[in-house]
Amino acid sequence: MFNATRSYPAPASLAQARSYDGQDVYTELRRIFFDKCYICETNDPHDINVEHFLSHEGNEELKYHWDNLYFACSRCNNIKSTVFNDIIDCCDPEYDAFRAIKLLPPMSPRGKSVIIAATNDHPRTLKTIELLAKVFNSNHTVNKRISSEFLRTKVFKQYNLLLDQIDSFYAPIATPDDKETSIERMKILIKRNMPYSAFIRWCILEDDTLGPLLANDMD
Ligand SMILES: [Zn+2]
Numbered sequence: 001m002f003n004a005t006r007s008y009p010a011p012a013s014l015a016q017a018r019s020y021d022g023q024d025v026y027t028e029l030r031r032i033f034f035d036k037c038y039i040c041e042t043n044d045p046h047d048i049n050v051e052h053f054l055s056h057e058g059n060e061e062l063k064y065h066w067d068n069l070y071f072a073c074s075r076c077n078n079i080k081s082t083v084f085n086d087i088i089d090c091c092d093p094e095y096d097a098f099r100a101i102k103l104l105p106p107m108s109p110r111g112k113s114v115i116i117a118a119t120n121d122h123p124r125t126l127k128t129i130e131l132l133a134k135v136f137n138s139n140h141t142v143n144k145r146i147s148s149e150f151l152r153t154k155v156f157k158q159y160n161l162l163l164d165q166i167d168s169f170y171a172p173i174a175t176p177d178d179k180e181t182s183i184e185r186m187k188i189l190i191k192r193n194m195p196y197s198a199f200i201r202w203c204i205l206e207d208d209t210l211g212p213l214l215a216n217d218m219d
Contacts, residue, residue: 001097001128002041002192004032004090010066017064021050025069033071034193038090040076040135040151043195047073053089055082067091075147079134087128098198098218100125101132104206105159105199106152113137114152114199158196162189162203166210186210187217 013022029050036043051072056062070091072080080087090097100122104115114136118125136152139145168174169182189200201218205211 001038001088001090001101002034002036002197003093003095003097004034004038005093006032006067006091008066014064014066017060020052020064020069025050025066029069029071032091036071036193036195037073037076038070039072039080039131041196041198042073042151042154044073047075049074049077051077051080054085057082075151076135079138079144080131084127084131086124087131088124095124098201101128101198102202103132103198104202105155105196109153109156110149111152111156114155155196155199158189158194159199159203162186162200165189166207169210183213186214190214190218192219 007028011022011024011028013019013024019025030045030048034043035045035048037048048071051070052062053068053070054062056068062068088095088097088100100119102115102117102119106112106114116129116132116136118129134140134144136148136155138148165182165185169179169186171178174182186204188194190197190204194200204214204218
């Protein structure tokens with residue numbers, strides 16, 4: 001996961017309490033969440049919509065409250081449903097959404113799972129782990145199994161971009177300029193606005209050389 005910074009005041013259309021996904025809401029959420037689903041970090045504007053962090057279940061206050069509106073893909077929205085109300089709030093600046101959960105990519109494009117591990121025992125962290133396991137590793141229905149395979153392949157492709165740079169950095173014939181270029185490219189891949197940034201960052205943190213070199217660039 002990644003932290004997002006919510007903007008204020010709330011988009012004007014919410015004051016009318018008629019629609020929670022007006023153009024102004026959608027546009028601002030898209031900007032705040034870097035055009036990504038806040039749960040799986042997929043960047044796909046065709047499949048992304050306004051989600052209620054706490055399910056409103058008819059509660060008008062929750063339905064139109066700016067702080068309760070998030071940006072999620074339809075698949076994560078569907079999996080989260082009304083079951084996962086108490087997960088990590090990535091808009092809470094007090095909570096480091098990225099470091100709370102270690103995420104490591106699949107070993108291959110057809111890898112059966114990703115690694116998801118809590119780094120603390122906060123109940124919200126543990127609930128989020130449960131949700132992420134259903135998102136990335138689910139096999140509870142045929143549809144979810146196939147779509148989670150597809151999702152893991154996309155994570156792997158992003159990871160592969162990183163592997164190319166890691167390989168160039170450590171190549172025995174790498175010049176200082178080559179190394180510098182690889183580092184600059186890795187700095188792009190670890191930015192919060194990039195797809196699957198948590199996976200990429202954790203790969204870097206797992207590396208004793210690259211971790212210290214890039215830790216300060218994890219915005
Ligand atoms: Zn998603």
